[in-house]
Amino acid sequence: MKEVPISTCEREFILKAIRDRKRIDGRQTYDYRRLKVSFGMERGCCIVELGDTKVLAQVSGKIEEPKKNRPTEGSIIINLELSPMASPAFEPGRPTESGIEMNRILERNIRDSRAVDTESLCIVAGEKVWSIRADVHVLNDEGNIMDAASIAAITALAHFRRPDVTVMGEEVTIHSPEDRDPVPLSVHHMPVCVTFAFFDQGEFLLVDPNRLEERVMDGRMVVGMNMHREICTLMMSGGMLLVKEQVLRCSQIATVKVAEIIELIQKALDKDAQARQAGDKCGFAESVPANKITTNKKEPTLIDTTAAAQQASQVIQEAGPVDKPMSNMIVQAPGTVQIGEGLVNTWQVDDEDMESEEEEESRKKSVTNGREAVATSKPTERKRPVKAGEGIVSHADDSGSEEEEKVMLYQGDAEMKSTEDSTALQQPSNSDKPAKKKGKKKKAAQK
Amino acid sequence: MAVHITLPESRKKSAVPDAPKHLVTPGDVITTDTGYMRGHGTYMDDDKLKASLAGVVERVNKLICVQPLKTRYNGEIGDVVVGRVTEVGQRRWRVDVNSRLDAVLMLSAVNLPGGELRRRSAEDELMMREYLQEGDLISAEVQAIFHDGALSLHTRSLKYGKLSQGVMVQVSPSLVKRRKTHFHNLPCGASVILGNNGYVWVSPTINDEKTESSGGYEQDLEPVPSTDREVIARLRNCILALATHKLLLYDTSVLYAYEASRQHQVKDLLQPDIAEKVADDTRQRLQMESG
Numbered sequence: 259m260k261e262v263p264i265s266t267c268e269r270e271f272i273l274k275a276i277r278d279r280k281r282i283d284g285r286q287t288y289d290y291r292r293l294k295v296s297f298g299m300e301r302g303c304c305i306v307e308l309g310d311t312k313v314l315a316q317v318s319g320k321i322e323e324p325k326k327n328r329p330t331e332g333s334i335i336i337n338l339e340l341s342p343m344a345s346p347a348f349e350p351g352r353p354t355e356s357g358i359e360m361n362r363i364l365e366r367n368i369r370d371s372r373a374v375d376t377e378s379l380c381i382v383a384g385e386k387v388w389s390i391r392a393d394v395h396v397l398n399d400e401g402n403i404m405d406a407a408s409i410a411a412i413t414a415l416a417h418f419r420r421p422d423v424t425v426m427g428e429e430v431t432i433h434s435p436e437d438r439d440p441v442p443l444s445v446h447h448m449p450v451c452v453t454f455a456f457f458d459q460g461e462f463l464l465v466d467p468n469r470l471e472e473r474v475m476d477g478r479m480v481v482g483m484n485m486h487r488e489i490c491t492l493m494m495s496g497g498m499l500l501v502k503e504q505v506l507r508c509s510q511i512a513t514v515k516v517a518e519i520i521e522l523i524q525k526a527l528d529k530d531a532q533a534r535q536a537g538d539k540c541g542f543a544e545s546v547p548a549n550k551i552t553t554n555k556k557e558p559t560l561i562d563t564t565a566a567a568q569q570a571s572q573v574i575q576e577a578g579p580v581d582k583p584m585s586n587m588i589v590q591a592p593g594t595v596q597i598g599e600g601l602v603n604t605w606q607v608d609d610e611d612m613e614s615e616e617e618e619e620s621r622k623k624s625v626t627n628g629r630e631a632v633a634t635s636k637p638t639e640r641k642r643p644v645k646a647g648e649g650i651v652s653h654a655d656d657s658g659s660e661e662e663e664k665v666m667l668y669q670g671d672a673e674m675k676s677t678e679d680s681t682a683l684q685q686p687s688n689s690d691k692p693a694k695k696k697g698k699k700k701k702a703a704q705k
Numbered sequence: 706m707a708v709h710i711t712l713p714e715s716r717k718k719s720a721v722p723d724a725p726k727h728l729v730t731p732g733d734v735i736t737t738d739t740g741y742m743r744g745h746g747t748y749m750d751d752d753k754l755k756a757s758l759a760g761v762v763e764r765v766n767k768l769i770c771v772q773p774l775k776t777r778y779n780g781e782i783g784d785v786v787v788g789r790v791t792e793v794g795q796r797r798w799r800v801d802v803n804s805r806l807d808a809v810l811m812l813s814a815v816n817l818p819g820g821e822l823r824r825r826s827a828e829d830e831l832m833m834r835e836y837l838q839e840g841d842l843i844s845a846e847v848q849a850i851f852h853d854g855a856l857s858l859h860t861r862s863l864k865y866g867k868l869s870q871g872v873m874v875q876v877s878p879s880l881v882k883r884r885k886t887h888f889h890n891l892p893c894g895a896s897v898i899l900g901n902n903g904y905v906w907v908s909p910t911i912n913d914e915k916t917e918s919s920g921g922y923e924q925d926l927e928p929v930p931s932t933d934r935e936v937i938a939r940l941r942n943c944i945l946a947l948a949t950h951k952l953l954l955y956d957t958s959v960l961y962a963y964e965a966s967r968q969h970q971v972k973d974l975l976q977p978d979i980a981e982k983v984a985d986d987t988r989q990r991l992q993m994e995s996g
Binding site for chain 1: 789791801839840873
């Protein structure tokens with residue numbers, strides 16, 4: 259079925275966003291989508307999810323006659339299936355040109371780079387060799403099948419175990435898995451493909467294009483690389499020309515990406531190996547998160563509060579009367595009184611008063627010795643209400659004495675109270691003890 | 706940014722007044738009488754005539770066929786369609802009209818700019834891309850149907866041609882009622898083209914004088930004022946609301962839906978409960994008018 263044509267405004271929107279270095283799904287230019295590798299119950303079965311693109315690879319082995327010109331080598335066959343299950347754009351039956359191209363890249367990547375040792379697949383030279391086949395099925399196409407397929411193929415090959423074979427003279431015994439543990443394939447290195455999409459005749463590039471980006475791209479480049487920074491595949495397609503520097507830049511980016519991907523593959527393989535050894539359940543059912551909406555409903559339970567009520571009344575009785583009245587009140591306007599401190603202003607509101615207040619705050623800090631640092635905005639915060647209600651003071655004049663008499667409950671509190679006293683006092687109370695240098699300095703700064 | 710979250714609701718049985726009589730699903734037995742001729746959507750299994758589509762059984766004398774409810778657009782001659790150009794070929798354009806095959810717009814079936822009448826030459830062929838490119842939206846009429854079912858379009862009248870500013874809404878083709886005219890200038894301040902193929906085009910009001918001179922290829926790309934944009938957005942949401950609730954689309958129903966939606970904000974019309982309310986109001990009003 260032919261794909262619904264993408265509308266002109268959608269195309270323009272995507273291109274415009276790319277020129278602004280933005281992607282529709284919010285990724286950065288070189289970001290990959292979420293990559294998840296999971297294994298099935300059988301050995302050699304692997305599902306790779308790259309965002310919404312889902313690819314399944316299954317490896318199987320068969321004993322066959324080798325090729326005439328290579329009697330001591332086994333064979334690796336990679337088959338990529340693009341069925342209508344992946345996308346309605348794929349027709350059943352004959353693979354399209356792009357399908358054949360992707361298949362060729364996969365084969366070149368793994369087979370021609372000798373990722374899997376074919377000599378070790380030989381059983382009897384010239385007669386019997388292992389023919390390992392990797393079938394890669396695309397379950398969902400949301401862009402960048404190439405990368406997902408390459409990861410799936412090589413991971414499945416690394417995960418696969420072939421039956422153990424012993425050759426005694428003329429007799430060839432293939433051991434069943436119960437008899438002898440199956441043997442892994444010898445995977446020398448893991449070549450992984452990284453796809454780059456180009457826009458505006460090669461001016462902008464994106465890593466891991468999703469389906470929409472693939473539809474509006476000018477061309478693509480696929481770099482197949484392994485952990486040792488060896489390029490296994492290099493393919494460019496589409497109607498565009500690339501400069502040499504871009505090709506080099508892409509290979510540099512690919513180095514980084516491939517390292518990350520292979521690390522993830524290794525982790526997944528190790529986790530699976532551990533799970534199998536420990537006898538845990540493994541397989542796709544375990545790796546799929548349960549998307550359930552659950553509710554946790556509890557019946558209201560009755561709590562006996564009689565004991566708490568008794569305790570509370572006891573505490574009230576035992577506690578002495580409050581001797582000191584709350585004297586840190588600021589009358590803002592007739593009918594409005596501010597008691598205590600507001601919290602730090604987190605609205606990031608630009609306040610021009612802040613700067614002058616900060617000056618005073620720093621001076622105040624230099625004076626205070628031995629006291630812990632208080633949140634700087636607290637005193638500055640307090641300045642504002644004072645300024646608003648300038649000239650209105652409701653403090654008792656013995657606030658000065660309060661400073662020294664005060665019991666230091668906690669440093670911050672005392673600071674607050676002391677600064678508040680000093681700020682509240684508009685007129686210098688010269689009768690105060692000269693020992694309170696702090697307070698005086700504050701007043702001086704205030705003027 | 707405010708996020709709107711709703712819980713899943715069970716599907717309500719829509720109160721459709723006239724339920725069609727004979728609804729079948731694929732595999733249902735229509736009749737065991739062998740005297741009937743098989744039409745589209747049926748097949749013989751043993752001695753029984755079974756349906757191969759989900760739809761309504763229609764009988765014309767001895768011919769039994771099944772008309773599907775949800776289908777790709779099957780063109781008839783004289784239909785007005787809105788389509789998107791997918792390919793520029795030799796003396797023809799291929800247009801996607803939501804059908805099984807892309808429709809064909811021949812070079813000889815379009816008006817040359819300036820309105821000249823002459824034989825199409827080789828230069829015209831080379832200039833095809835100047836008129837219509839890939840991705841352009843056009844309105845056209847079905848002229849003929851090829852043997853394989855592909856449609857042949859023409860834009861011979863001045864009201865057809867390239868569409869410039871507006872919004873396209875895609876609905877099911879079976880929801881667009883066949884009327885005398887599919888071009889409506891709604892009194893609310895917008896024009897709407899209800900294509901038979903399910904593609905609906907909502908645009909600012911078309912002035913008749915403008916289209917005369919250009920021959921249908923000039924694109925007016927001046928910025929549309931925001932009041933017009935709001936009307937167009939509201940109309941688009943109304944059409945979507947009607948389509949989700951399976952109401953037939955024609956000028957009256959769209960207009961009633963617009964009026965019923967006036968009390969809500971434009972973006973609220975996308976919420977399922979408000980869309981349902983608008984659709985219900987429209988349905989009631991249409992019933993009152995007709996009944």
